[in-house]
Amino acid sequence: xxFEQEIREFINGRFGENVITEDNFRNQLSFIxxxxxxxxxxxxxxxxxxxxxxxLADITMVxxxxxxxxxxxxxxxxxxxxxxKHKGRFFLKTRLPGDKPEIKSLTPLWxxxxxxxxEAYDMMGIIFTGHxxxxxxxTTDDLEGHPLRRDFPLTWEQxxxxxxxxxxxxxxx
Amino acid sequence: xxxxxxxxLNMGPQHPATHGVLRVELELEGETVVKVRPIVGYLHxxxxxxxxxxxxxxxxxxxDRMDYLAPMSNNLGYCLAVEKLMEIEVPEKVKWAxxxxxxxxxxxxxxxxxxxxxxxxxxxxxxxxxxxxREMILDIYEACGGQRxxxxxxxxxxxxxxxxxxxxxxxxxxxxxxxxxxxEYETLLTxxxxxxxxxRNVAVISAEDAINWSLTGPMLRGSGVKHDLRKxxxxxxxxxxxxxxxxxxxxxxxxxxxxxxxxxxxxxRIARQAIDGMPEGPYRAHVPGVVLxxxxxxxxxxxxxIFHFKIITEGFKAPCGSVYQAIESxxxxxxxxxxxxxxxxPRRIRVRPPSFVNIACLPALCEGGMVSDVVCxxxxxxxxxxxxxx
Amino acid sequence: xxxEERIPDSIILxxxxxxxxxxxxxxxxxxxxxxxxxxxxxxxxSMPNFDLARFGMEVFRPSPRQADLMIVSGRVSRKMAxxxxxxxxxMPNPKWVIAMxxxxxxxxxxxxxxxxxxxxxxxxxxxxxxxxxxxxEQLINGIMKLFEKVEKSSLKDKHEEWGR
Numbered sequence: 001x002x003f004e005q006e007i008r009e010f011i012n013g014r015f016g017e018n019v020i021t022e023d024n025f026r027n028q029l030s031f032i033x034x035x036x037x038x039x040x041x042x043x044x045x046x047x048x049x050x051x052x053x054x055x056l057a058d059i060t061m062v063x064x065x066x067x068x069x070x071x072x073x074x075x076x077x078x079x080x081x082x083x084x085k086h087k088g089r090f091f092l093k094t095r096l097p098g099d100k101p102e103i104k105s106l107t108p109l110w111x112x113x114x115x116x117x118x119e120a121y122d123m124m125g126i127i128f129t130g131h132x133x134x135x136x137x138x139t140t141d142d143l144e145g146h147p148l149r150r151d152f153p154l155t156w157e158q159x160x161x162x163x164x165x166x167x168x169x170x171x172x173x
Numbered sequence: 174x175x176x177x178x179x180x181x182l183n184m185g186p187q188h189p190a191t192h193g194v195l196r197v198e199l200e201l202e203g204e205t206v207v208k209v210r211p212i213v214g215y216l217h218x219x220x221x222x223x224x225x226x227x228x229x230x231x232x233x234x235x236x237d238r239m240d241y242l243a244p245m246s247n248n249l250g251y252c253l254a255v256e257k258l259m260e261i262e263v264p265e266k267v268k269w270a271x272x273x274x275x276x277x278x279x280x281x282x283x284x285x286x287x288x289x290x291x292x293x294x295x296x297x298x299x300x301x302x303x304x305x306x307r308e309m310i311l312d313i314y315e316a317c318g319g320q321r322x323x324x325x326x327x328x329x330x331x332x333x334x335x336x337x338x339x340x341x342x343x344x345x346x347x348x349x350x351x352x353x354x355x356x357e358y359e360t361l362l363t364x365x366x367x368x369x370x371x372x373r374n375v376a377v378i379s380a381e382d383a384i385n386w387s388l389t390g391p392m393l394r395g396s397g398v399k400h401d402l403r404k405x406x407x408x409x410x411x412x413x414x415x416x417x418x419x420x421x422x423x424x425x426x427x428x429x430x431x432x433x434x435x436x437x438x439x440x441x442r443i444a445r446q447a448i449d450g451m452p453e454g455p456y457r458a459h460v461p462g463v464v465l466x467x468x469x470x471x472x473x474x475x476x477x478x479i480f481h482f483k484i485i486t487e488g489f490k491a492p493c494g495s496v497y498q499a500i501e502s503x504x505x506x507x508x509x510x511x512x513x514x515x516x517x518x519p520r521r522i523r524v525r526p527p528s529f530v531n532i533a534c535l536p537a538l539c540e541g542g543m544v545s546d547v548v549c550x551x552x553x554x555x556x557x558x559x560x561x562x563x
Numbered sequence: 564x565x566x567e568e569r570i571p572d573s574i575i576l577x578x579x580x581x582x583x584x585x586x587x588x589x590x591x592x593x594x595x596x597x598x599x600x601x602x603x604x605x606x607x608x609s610m611p612n613f614d615l616a617r618f619g620m621e622v623f624r625p626s627p628r629q630a631d632l633m634i635v636s637g638r639v640s641r642k643m644a645x646x647x648x649x650x651x652x653x654m655p656n657p658k659w660v661i662a663m664x665x666x667x668x669x670x671x672x673x674x675x676x677x678x679x680x681x682x683x684x685x686x687x688x689x690x691x692x693x694x695x696x697x698x699x700e701q702l703i704n705g706i707m708k709l710f711e712k713v714e715k716s717s718l719k720d721k722h723e724e725w726g727r
Contacts (some may be wrong), residue, residue: 025494025496028496028497054385055384055389056387057387057389057508058525060510060523062512062520063520063521064520069493069514078495078510080497080510084384087405087406089497089499110385110386110387111386111387111533111534111537112385112386112387112533114533115530115533116387116530119529137214138214138217138562138563139217139642140214143641147222147676147677148221148222148521152676153676154675155675156674157670157674159669185646186646187596187627187646188625189595189623189625193597193598193599194598215640215643215646216598216599216637216640217640217677218640218677219677220673222675222676223673223675238599238600241600242603285603300610301610301611304607305611305612308607321696322600322604322696323600323696559599559600
């Protein structure tokens with residue numbers, strides 16, 4: 001694919017020292033970069049009109065607790081970028097440490113990143129520095145903790161059948 | 174000197190015009206809107222967390238309940254993503270049947286949108302017509318999957334059961350009758366002066382702004398950007414079908430209305446091609462250990478029964494890696510990002526919700542306009558709260 | 564009307580009860596309270612194919628001050644629970660509640676941190692309609708059961724029940 005080749009040249013050429021690895025699982029191009037470089041790469045991509053990578057489709061976060069992948073960093077942040085002219089998609093992935101997951105916010109570049117980052121903060125506790133309004137968006141205000149983390153329990157309640165209908169509902173963590 | 178002060182008005186979670194439980198905080202100066210702040214989360218269900226604790230197969234009914242107006246397209250997106258992760262090739266008949274059902278789903282969703290959008294703007298008749306005609310599509314869903322809305326008919330590796338025997342007859346009857354009905358809705362609304370006054374130059378967004386706000390679907394196409402995932406990155410055999418993508422010019426609510434009406438016609442065109450060229454063949458792929466064997470084999474053959482037992486109780490082990498599959502749902506680009514970690518449960522299933530990203534741009538659509546245009550803007554963005562909050 | 568509180572216990576009402584119950588039954592006004600997927604089936608039930616208007620439920624009032632019946636259709640999340648309680652308390656007596664669907668009756672498919680396991684933990688419910696989502700005919704069946712309950716009730720015992 002010529003688009004993939006162009007993206008590889010762009011990122012490896014200008015930000016080569018920040019790229020940790022490159023991946024092509026199931027024909028999907030993704031780059032694992034250092035957290036500090038994400039903002040600069042996105043800014044450079046927005047200024048380049050030939051590549052036309054202007055659509056930030058998604059910001060996803062994964063929690064690798066209790067898995068051997070955790071050695072590279074507990075939280076993985078995935079930026080899903082799409083080019084409308086070349087109809088190609090690629091991913092920028094970074095790893096953040098478990099005790100201090102902070103990264104620079106992309107809201108100055110894309111307006112659409114505002115709510116996506118708020119959701120990442122609410123559900124997994126990743127702090128985006130420079131975000132105008134980093135507050136809870138989906139969960140209740142009195143819920144402490146971040147639901148999508150692996151150590152947050154699902155809080156499954158034992159259903160009431162006829163044999164335990166007089167017991168109070170037991171919450172299984 | 175008169176000082177103008179603003180009042181804060183709460184368009185609360187329970188409101189007849191917000192299509193569900195969306196709360197909007199408006200700051201008004203007279204009738205002009207100064208600031209808009211949508212607040213979501215009143216339907217947050219924790220679907221992504223629940224899906225992490227289930228096997229891949231058992232997470233399919235959860236996907237139905239997200240965008241509940243287009244349930245089959247959610248199923249399709251999830252199953253395509255899992256098939257990509259496990260490298261499963263589906264037979265041709267499955268691809269054709271999935272395309273036919275996905276287009277009927279698009280028709281279903283646009284009919285509800287049309288009815289409720291017109292109802293918000295004061296037109297009380299179209300909603301009765303669209304819901305009556307929607308019953309034909311729900312009839313087909315019930316024949317396929319046994320349930321009117323949450324069928325979970327599209328499964329990993331194929332379909333739940335074979336297509337019903339009268340599927341062909343029902344779909345052909347629908348295709349014969351529907352073009353007249355679309356003309357009926359257009360007669361009521363397109364040249365209607367009141368409708369035009371309420372939707373022309375209301376909730377306008379330009380093409381660069383739309384791309385900056387990460388909008389997809391009819392919101393993006395209404396501003397003139399010709400982008401449709403069915404043509405750009407075809408999935409499930411869409412490259413074999415012949416259809417057009419309508420685009421708008423100004424990016425206002427009237428253009429989005431005309432765009433969705435034309436999309437309904439194109440859906441009928443694709444469904445006709447699908448039903449005319451439907452090939453024969455198996456309705457499920459044959460991948461032992463991953464895809465459930467057909468029920469007739471399970472009852473008669475020993476290996477099938479053992480595989481059935483193992484897949485239902487233990488599931489299959491996914492490789493360690495992540496895939497992303499996006500499809501063009503009626504609301505926009507819905508994508509499923511599935512991360513497998515070597516075990517039989519997914520590490521993370523992320524749903525890229527089109528309505529969530531689309532409703533975030535409500536400030537850009539409404540600020541500076543009138544209060545009654547907020548209702549029109551919410552209607553023309555076409556949100557489904559189940560998908561916004563998941 | 565205020566008449567209910569002033570009737571002493573020693574009076575038995577028969578025809579007055581029947582008349583009042585008939586009036587309550589024949590024109591109960593539901594409130595637009597669709598939360599999630601079940602709301603679409605509730606809307607379909609009021610549309611031409613399964614007409615709810617023939618039972619007197621022609622108008623769905625958006626304001627709780629003008630409604631008698633609250634059909635809780637859809638999953639109740641923890642963020643929405645205080646809103647439901649406020650809306651229930653804003654409805655004037657007599658009022659009834661139908662919990663439509665599995666999620667409103669008992670939490671349904673979702674058993675996790677975000678969903679209240681049944682709306683009857685917050686407000687008193689009269690009729691439960693199971694299904695996910697229930698067909699419009701099932702909802703109409705539930706409404707008919709509510710009508711049977713209304714027929715058997717009396718003017719006198721209402722103010723005790725709703726004191727909760």
